[in-house]
Amino acid sequence: MTYVGAEVVLGYDWLQATLLADSGVNAITTDIFQDRAPSTAAYPFIVIQNQLATDVMGVGTARIITDTSFIVKSIAQSETYTSLIPLSEAIDLALHGTTGSLSGGSVFACVREESFRFSETEDGDHFKHLGGVYKLQLQG
């Protein structure tokens, strides 16, 4: 399988595989989901979401890389962000400044561009999201 024409999927798959292979992340959770979590997921868990995907073109139709941004966030049911700090730190240690590949595609760079935090409330319960926006340069 190659990721030509589906570089965003390469980003999702690589982030998920990298986080699953990291012992620091694994010590806290192995629940890592793409786009959204199932309603049965136990807290804390990680959700990966694509924000941007722009092709970097060369001369003519030559596609050099795909520049993408992914939000990688840890989510917990909590009134504060404190409980999410260890998982957020483990995510950053696993991803920031790393490179890698999957069969069919390569990740040339992965760096955090911004930190990310978000809060939601439902029926009086508070849910916190904490993580970062990671820029990935991909080639399928």
Add this chain to the structure above:
Amino acid sequence: MSLATGNLTWERRAGNRGHLGFGPPLVRHIDTQANAVAKQWAYDGVYSSKALAHVITGKMKASIRQKRLGPAKYKTTAGAFYSIYEEFGTRYREGHPFFTPGHKKATKAAVGRWRKMLKTGPVQGVKFNP
């Protein structure tokens, strides 16, 4: 971009004459051009965001607007209270990013316009030493 409320806002200001030691006509020229660039930047951000907005009722798309705050300073807002959930998703619902990609696209175009303005400004009849 402010995440403090459900609204999404993006403020932009093009140019900063305080950092340029040119005479008044060039400053005026830069001010005029900076305002034009910032205005177009805001319009492009709104247009691109609207093009990407996920439409069910159209309320959120209609709420994406720009507002002039001052010289060369504009703000774009997605005013629907659920815009932020649409942009970033919730724990069980995937996001449909529209505001960030729309504004990144507009920013790229605005940087190009600003560069062009800085290059061509003085040749459009503005004197350095009036």
